[in-house]
Amino acid sequence: MLNRVLVGTPANEDPLTHYAELPARAARFADWPQWAHPAAVRALDEAGVRRPWTHQAEAASIAASGRNVVVSTGTASGKSLGYQLPILTALAVHPRATALYLAPTKALGADQLRSAQELTDSENDLRAIYPCSYDGDTPTEVRQWARANARWIFTNPDMLHVGILRGHERWAPFLRNLRYVVIDECHYYRGVFGSNVALVVRRLRRLCARYGADPVFVLASATTSEPGAAASRLIGAPCEEVVDDGSPHGPRTVALWEPPLLQHVTGENGAPIRRSAGSEASRIMADLVVEGARTVTFVRSRRGAELTALGTQRLLAEVDPDLPERVAAYRAGYLAEDRRELEAALADGTLLGAATTNALELGVDIAGLDAVVVAGFPGTVASFWQQAGRSGRRGEGSLVLLVARDDPLDTYLVHHPAALLDKPVEATVTDPTNPYVLGPQLLCAAMELPLSDDEVRAFGAWDVLTELAEHGLIRRRGHGWFVGAETNPHAALNIRGGIGMQVAIVDGGSGRMLGTSDAAKAPSTVYPGAVHIHQGESFVVDELDLDDGIALVHPENPDWTTSAREVTDIVIEDWLEQSTFGEVTVGLVRVEVSNQVIGYLRKLHSGEIVDAVDLDMPVQRLDTRAVVYTVTPELLMRAGIPPDRFPGSLHAAEHAAIGLLPLVATCDRWDIGGVSTALHRDTGLPTVFVYDGHQGGAGFADRGHAEIVRWLDATREAIDSCECTAGCPSCVQSPKCGNGNHPLDKDGAVLLLTAVLLELRSP
Numbered sequence: 001m002l003n004r005v006l007v008g009t010p011a012n013e014d015p016l017t018h019y020a021e022l023p024a025r026a027a028r029f030a031d032w033p034q035w036a037h038p039a040a041v042r043a044l045d046e047a048g049v050r051r052p053w054t055h056q057a058e059a060a061s062i063a064a065s066g067r068n069v070v071v072s073t074g075t076a077s078g079k080s081l082g083y084q085l086p087i088l089t090a091l092a093v094h095p096r097a098t099a100l101y102l103a104p105t106k107a108l109g110a111d112q113l114r115s116a117q118e119l120t121d122s123e124n125d126l127r128a129i130y131p132c133s134y135d136g137d138t139p140t141e142v143r144q145w146a147r148a149n150a151r152w153i154f155t156n157p158d159m160l161h162v163g164i165l166r167g168h169e170r171w172a173p174f175l176r177n178l179r180y181v182v183i184d185e186c187h188y189y190r191g192v193f194g195s196n197v198a199l200v201v202r203r204l205r206r207l208c209a210r211y212g213a214d215p216v217f218v219l220a221s222a223t224t225s226e227p228g229a230a231a232s233r234l235i236g237a238p239c240e241e242v243v244d245d246g247s248p249h250g251p252r253t254v255a256l257w258e259p260p261l262l263q264h265v266t267g268e269n270g271a272p273i274r275r276s277a278g279s280e281a282s283r284i285m286a287d288l289v290v291e292g293a294r295t296v297t298f299v300r301s302r303r304g305a306e307l308t309a310l311g312t313q314r315l316l317a318e319v320d321p322d323l324p325e326r327v328a329a330y331r332a333g334y335l336a337e338d339r340r341e342l343e344a345a346l347a348d349g350t351l352l353g354a355a356t357t358n359a360l361e362l363g364v365d366i367a368g369l370d371a372v373v374v375a376g377f378p379g380t381v382a383s384f385w386q387q388a389g390r391s392g393r394r395g396e397g398s399l400v401l402l403v404a405r406d407d408p409l410d411t412y413l414v415h416h417p418a419a420l421l422d423k424p425v426e427a428t429v430t431d432p433t434n435p436y437v438l439g440p441q442l443l444c445a446a447m448e449l450p451l452s453d454d455e456v457r458a459f460g461a462w463d464v465l466t467e468l469a470e471h472g473l474i475r476r477r478g479h480g481w482f483v484g485a486e487t488n489p490h491a492a493l494n495i496r497g498g499i500g501m502q503v504a505i506v507d508g509g510s511g512r513m514l515g516t517s518d519a520a521k522a523p524s525t526v527y528p529g530a531v532h533i534h535q536g537e538s539f540v541v542d543e544l545d546l547d548d549g550i551a552l553v554h555p556e557n558p559d560w561t562t563s564a565r566e567v568t569d570i571v572i573e574d575w576l577e578q579s580t581f582g583e584v585t586v587g588l589v590r591v592e593v594s595n596q597v598i599g600y601l602r603k604l605h606s607g608e609i610v611d612a613v614d615l616d617m618p619v620q621r622l623d624t625r626a627v628v629y630t631v632t633p634e635l636l637m638r639a640g641i642p643p644d645r646f647p648g649s650l651h652a653a654e655h656a657a658i659g660l661l662p663l664v665a666t667c668d669r670w671d672i673g674g675v676s677t678a679l680h681r682d683t684g685l686p687t688v689f690v691y692d693g694h695q696g697g698a699g700f701a702d703r704g705h706a707e708i709v710r711w712l713d714a715t716r717e718a719i720d721s722c723e724c725t726a727g728c729p730s731c732v733q734s735p736k737c738g739n740g741n742h743p744l745d746k747d748g749a750v751l752l753l754t755a756v757l758l759e760l761r762s763p
């Protein structure tokens with residue numbers, strides 16, 4: 001298949017940067033464990049599982065012995081069995097025992113519920129388990145029934161927070177008998193959302209303890225670095241990991257692809273730009289469909305998915321008038337019927353090609369494709385493998401092709417395949433100690449049950465509590481801390497909503513609320529003129545009113561995307577960690593960042609810049625954490641950088657470092673920002689900061705600090721391996737630079753980073 005794609009490539013282009021043949025892997029089976037209940041084994045057997053794979057049996061047995069476990073293996077490796085077997089066994093043996101299942105998305109929860117219902121329907125001993133969903137869509141009568149009868153509840157962290165924990169008295173029998181808690185796709189819980197979920201889980205464990213229960217946690221994760229450590233951080237208790245995947249797959253070819261530089265088009269400051277990943281993917285998918293290969297292309301936005309499908313259809317029309325209708329854009333959000341229809345059409349071959357957004361990634365039953373095209377790195381290595389895992393019919397070869405976007409991280413990955421193909425280095429990042437996250441959570445906990453001093457310490461929240469008490473939000477009475485009955489901390493806290501005051505994003509025509517943005521981030525995300533993507537649909541912002549906390553938008557599909565340009569100032573408040581290596585000092589610091597959006601850039605899908613629009617937005621202050629390094633001017637000069645090139649070299653190194661941080665921490669480049677200066681007033685030296693864009697920090701800067709050598713090394717490599725001469729969007733240009741990407745010194749950045757790494761590595 002790769003050959004077909006290469007044959008279709010124009011002769012003067014050489015986009016293939018690497019390919020690897022991943023050999024087929026044979027299944028490794030285990031016996032059904034001794035402890036498993038015969039009814040559970042029969043039910044699973046009837047569902048098609050003759051014998052468990054080794055990782056399934058291992059995870060299930062760890063859980064059954066009462067220890068928390070995370071199973072971190074590939075897509076379609078049957079992670080569910082790891083919790084189904086111990087739960088069905090415990091619930092069959094103990095007639096009152098209960099279990100709780102948490103999913104990050106509705107689609108995934110619905111699929112898992114259906115599977116649990118089929119398993120429990122087939123056996124008499126399991127029938128009294130009554131798996132049932134309990135979420136925002138569940139009608140009131142069903143909720144009452146579920147509380148009274150269901151012994152296996154399927155819900156999400158939002159509903160656990162606002163429904164179950166807040167009204168826990170009504171759930172007392174369920175919580176008292178709770179044996180297992182499942183957290184599915186747990187790598188999804190990262191950043192501020194992940195930190196909130198971690199605290200919701202701590203609140204659940206605390207209430208269970210009061211009712212005399214101590215449930216075992218079973219987590220399922222995509223393949224990430226250190227899954228056990230991330231899971232422990234999420235549940236606040238030790239967690240073992242199972243990573244040795246016993247499931248089979250056919251041979252796979254993974255190809256990495258870098259679209260060529262465009263011939264007659266240039267970008268900002270005359271920089272070369274690449275053909276877009278989307279149009280390159282159209283051509284590739286057309287070649288594959290002609291070959292009869294069932295192909296799915298993953299694209300970052302719905303608009304992009306539509307353009308890619310359209311491009312493919314246009315190319316196919318030239319070959320065979322019947323082919324275009326066998327390609328579709330999949331734009332159906334999360335509706336179950338639509339998903340089933342697409343799954344069926346792809347499974348029976350009616351549809352040969354589909355372009356879709358990353359929305360398809362979770363909870364969709366598509367496997368066994370001949371080819372998967374990933375147009376633009378999806379943000380995390382875990383997501384990439386989740387998408388790639390859709391390919392491969394049993395026993396037959398398949399193709400996975402990553403098409404790079406014009407971006408430093410994509411550039412790095414297509415030139416350094418080990419970062420993608422070998423053991424991942426990115427870890428799922430959360431920070432449950434962030435005071436901005438902790439404060440509202442502590443109020444919820446105190447509302448649920450008065451907090452003892454010991455519990456406050458266990459949350460690591462003494463300082464936060466003191467501050468809440470000073471503001472009269474929490475009071476000591478007798479031995480505990482209380483919140484007033486008149487307050488409603490649960491309603492005030494949206495665990496997916498970010499931190500602090502929120503701005504509502506509203507469609508001015510229909511009045512529909514699309515979502516929210518942190519007030520602190522709103523000026524850089526929903527400024528007037530911004531193109532706002534909501535679940536793949538495109539809107540343009542008409543007005544942002546920060547006083548009323550509202551952004552008005554209207555549906556519109558312009559040909560361009562927008563990115564805010566901001567100027568930033570940073571002040572060090574405190575050094576949390578500091579180490580010196582010769583003439584380089586690195587540290588983790590508490591900082592105050594002042595940000596001002598001064599305009600935005602409009603860019604065509606082809607990468608061409610339309611124009612830059614000026615804006616005058618208020619200054620925003622952010623209290624957060626940053627990873628920082630300083631160098632001496634002497635070191636820079638010895639490295640061959642004269643003082644007049646200091647600013648450009650530091651600036652270029654900063655931009656690329658922001659682009660590469662997602663390699664070691666699960667964040668988006670929009671979650672972080674940076675500042676570089678040839679003389680910072682707090683350090684007195686040339687300094688580079690990369691800061692966390694969330695109030696209090698979400699753990700991204702901490703992770704950059706912990707992995708600084710790996711991170712800066714990748715940054716240096718990304719710049720060095722870019723074929724441009726003086727800097728481009730694939731290496732050192734940043735779409736959000738407030739200084740119009742000026743000055744930028746590409747060569748200076750490589751010299752700087754080489755010198756810094758030499759110091760960091762010398763004993």
Ligand SMILES: [Zn+2]
Pocket residue numbers: 722723724725727728729730731732
């Ligand atoms: Zn470049």
Ligand SMILES: [Zn+2]
Pocket residue numbers: 651655734736737738739741742
């Ligand atoms: Zn900049």
